[in-house]
Amino acid sequence: MAQQSAVRHSSSNPSLQPKILRPFDAGEIKILLLENVNKSAVELLTKEGYQAKQHAGSLQEAELIKKIQNVHAVGIRSKTKLTKKVLLEAKKLLVIGCFCIGTNQVDLEAAAKQGISVFNSPFSNSRSVAELVIAEIIGLSRQLGDRNNEMHRGDWHKVSNKCYEIRGKKLGIIGYGHIGSQLSVLAEAMGMTVYFHDIIQIMPLGSAKQLSSLHELLERVDFVTIHVPETNETKGMIGDSEIKLMKPGSYLINASRGSVVQIPALIKGLKSKHLSGAALDVFPREPASNESNAFNSELNEWTKDLLECKNLIMTPHIGGSTEEAQHMIGLEVAGFLVKYINNGTSIGAVNFPEIDLRAIPAATQNSCRLLFAHKNVPGVLKEINDILSDHNVEKQFSDSRGEIAYLMADISDVTLEEIRKIYEHVSTTKANILTRIVY
Structure with missing residues (x-):
């Protein structure tokens, strides 16, 4: 299972100053699932090794803020409101899964500005x-x-x-x-x-x-x-x-x-x-x-x-409320969460640049994948390439969406110490929003 490091930074928000988190494996990934998300999602996420906790209904803002502070991913349906206020308290949150068609219940702009990618399932029902x-x-x-x-x-x-x-x-x-x-x-x-x-x-x-x-x-x-x-x-x-x-x-x-x-x-x-x-x-x-x-x-x-x-x-908004639809929604959105957490793949995101590189081979040694969400401003790629200039970059891809840009790079022949230095240099750049390294 891939390991990851994460950093979050926002110069406009003192509560989100850089904080290096130690690398963690799948067993340390915490996921909060609300509103009776279908068991197909729970089974997939649990099989991946994540800690998935379920809650039958939606949560009001105060309780939601308490529950969301230490989770890496949250899964909701249509009733839970992930406002800017709630998201600012989610210091470790990497990704949101909306197990439904719409995403109106999420402040998509606030999420993107914190490097939080949002996925939904617009067609499964x-x-x-x-x-x-x-x-x-x-x-x-x-x-x-x-x-x-x-x-x-x-x-x-x-x-x-x-x-x-x-x-x-x-x-x-x-x-x-x-x-x-x-x-x-x-x-x-x-x-x-x-x-x-x-x-x-x-x-x-x-x-x-x-x-x-x-x-x-x-x-x-x-x-x-x-x-x-x-x-x-x-x-x-x-x-x-x-x-x-x-x-x-x-x-x-x-x-x-x-x-x-x-x-x-x-x-x-x-x-x-x-x-x-x-x-x-x-x-x-x-x-x-x-x-x-x-x-x-x-x-x-x-x-x-x-x-x-x-x-x-x-009828009480039951158009997509069939066992078959909820099963497929569970599989699709949970699949998005797994790919984003493990590999950084953002294809299907509704608020984030959509990029992907082929999956990291399980047997790869002395290599890492840099995942860098940053402000879409001039000069960032030059700065990152300067940091990576002494290393072998096998693949690199970058795209932007409005004020947010996202870069993915696979780097080979690096030691753990070199990975840490890359991480520290990238995560302290002025444009940084969220830096992760998967290795």
């Missing part, structure tokens, strides 16, 4: 979300939510009025990425005609057709389903004017981000009967934990009005 949307399309077409509620009350309403097959209907997909494209294939297999709109030109799967504008899509289809990330452009993208453009009697489904749909406008569209139904898996503000009556008007002021709407399917 694509199939699960696509299948949920298919179920919701059928459920809305047959008013299954309302019939189910009636039966639970003991009411028997056997009706066919305004209940339809989905065969022959038109589906409009906003965002034709991994989820949207999988949904497209499933919908066509069930006899639907698929249209989609995306900000980039994409090769469609099957017989799907790309439309040049969102307005054209909204006017043409019977079902609109949204699969876009949360950006400044997508926040509130479906409001009063967009809902009015939709065909009378059509349906709206949102399984992307809660901020994308303006809920008051949706309520208006449902109560006026302009929309025949809707399905929501995400909301602007969501409860922090599983609790009875947590979804209430204190959380979102329009909750009571929304609950009164007919043919409305609401």
Whole structure:
């Protein structure tokens, strides 16, 4: 197992002055896993030899600060908030694994400035979300939510009025990425005609057709389903004017981000009967934990009005919550953590330059890998190359992302004393953020 040294430095933050940590092996790597991260991740990390501690739920800021101070990696899902304040207390933290699609719960800029790389799993649950949307399309077409509620009350309403097959209907997909494209294939297999709109030109799967504008899509289809990330452009993208453009009697489904749909406008569209139904898996503000009556008007002021709407399917952000999806997310994100900790590989990072060199051979003797996260300023490479000029640098690669740059270099024919000198010289350069040596 590779050994590592780590240093952290920030001239703007006195609490992060250089501190040389003794080399440690895998058994000394401490990982904190919150929010019931899937056992596939726990098994992989434990097999690697790391000390992985689990916690069933998310932690509030004060407790999180205590727990995170001495860990090298932390794994979270969607509820834990890794703010700048929390990250500044994480003196040993090297990497964050978000075992979910999004990374909104992490201050990515603050993490990068401390040399902390962040990984997520944006596509492992694509199939699960696509299948949920298919179920919701059928459920809305047959008013299954309302019939189910009636039966639970003991009411028997056997009706066919305004209940339809989905065969022959038109589906409009906003965002034709991994989820949207999988949904497209499933919908066509069930006899639907698929249209989609995306900000980039994409090769469609099957017989799907790309439309040049969102307005054209909204006017043409019977079902609109949204699969876009949360950006400044997508926040509130479906409001009063967009809902009015939709065909009378059509349906709206949102399984992307809660901020994308303006809920008051949706309520208006449902109560006026302009929309025949809707399905929501995400909301602007969501409860922090599983609790009875947590979804209430204190959380979102329009909750009571929304609950009164007919043919409305609401689910608690479970689009990717299947055993299969969580298993794959666990394997993917844990794999990123292992590669970053052991080899420095940052491919897949969302806030960090993405670089890699081939893995270090297990039998390599008298060699080391320098991992150097630094400020993206002129003159750094010259300074590092001067430090390494007396050694045999077999491979070297560097890249930058905004204010952060990351260098990886493999050095051969070096003694432990020479490795220590390289480490000390590099870690005390003015641009240093985080220096590690793997050997």
